[in-house]
Amino acid sequence: MSVLLAAAPRHLRVASAAESGDAVTRSHLGDGRCVGWYAPPVPGWQVAIDAERTDEPVPPALARRFGSTDFWARWTRTECLAKLADVPVATWWQRHGLEVPPDSSWLWRTLTLPDLVVTVAFAARPHLP
Secondary structure (H helix, E strand, O other): OOHHHHHHHHHHHEEEEEOOOEEEEEEEOOOOOOEEEEEOOOOEEEEEEEEEEOOOOOOOOHHHHHHHOOOOHHHHHHHHHHHHHHHHHHHHHHHHHOOOOOOOOOOEEEEEOOOEEEEEEEOOOOOOO
């Protein structure tokens, strides 16, 4: 998985929602674009992606609650991990803030693109009996 994360920039594409429908997963931006993940699926793993525009100001209420330092990187990581845990992000905030629990097994990478912060995260799928 670390090899795939190291190559993450090659597997990301920014396009319109209509043009990114074939992505494995994608994140919608407020300006109408989507960031899609185009790597082949990895058996036994699920993937999540989240992206935010770097020129967006941090909402004041969130800055007061979580601080504004490196906010969008922490935010996108939190969004991904909440998706992988299948919990609403507000529930995640109540439990963990914008932090990663110390006993977590998720793998992630956060990238800064010209006008975006993007996190890609993976979790092993639970084995079914």
